[in-house]
Amino acid sequence: MLDDPAAARLAEILAAHEGLEGPLLPILHAVQAEWGHIPDWTVPAIARALNLGRAEVHGVVSFYHDFRDAPAGRHVVRLCAAEACQAQGGRALAAALCDRLGLGMGETAADGSVTLEPVYCLGLCAAGPAALVDGQPLARATPDAILETVRC
Numbered sequence: 210m211l212d213d214p215a216a217a218r219l220a221e222i223l224a225a226h227e228g229l230e231g232p233l234l235p236i237l238h239a240v241q242a243e244w245g246h247i248p249d250w251t252v253p254a255i256a257r258a259l260n261l262g263r264a265e266v267h268g269v270v271s272f273y274h275d276f277r278d279a280p281a282g283r284h285v286v287r288l289c290a291a292e293a294c295q296a297q298g299g300r301a302l303a304a305a306l307c308d309r310l311g312l313g314m315g316e317t318a319a320d321g322s323v324t325l326e327p328v329y330c331l332g333l334c335a336a337g338p339a340a341l342v343d344g345q346p347l348a349r350a351t352p353d354a355i356l357e358t359v360r361c
């Protein structure tokens with residue numbers, strides 16, 4: 210449900226990007242920075258402001274892995290799913306973490322403690338499998354090292 214302060218904040222974000230060439234991605238980044246995800250209620254207003262269809266805005270949100278359509282957990286674990294890390298145990302790492310957290314890739318724990326999601330290359334290809342835990346890169350990641358970091 211939309212409350213007035215939230216609508217006012219969205220209007221500020223839209224106004225701040227008025228006249229910018231290619232404003233959709235900067236607006237979505239600003240919205241996600243404000244609310245931690247792209248709330249459904251923002252999509253019609255963004256679409257209207259940019260003279261786009263809602264489906265176009267939804268399409269961009271779902272295309273880019275960095276945008277969320279739901280709030281993330283308190284900790285965000287991103288596991289590299291790109292080729293070099295897959296060759297260095299990335300699949301086993303993902304399977305072990307999914308098992309220990311009781312989550313599928315792309316899911317958030319019901320208690321909101323952690324979100325587990327894939328990412329495609331973190332620039333640590335020679336030291337895989339790589340992970341990003343709450344924004345901090347982790348080379349040669351293991352389930353224990355990741356779980357210790359998020360203190361699950």
Ligand code: FES
Binds near residue numbers: 293294329332333335
């Ligand atoms: S392939 Fe995993 S960090 Fe590059």
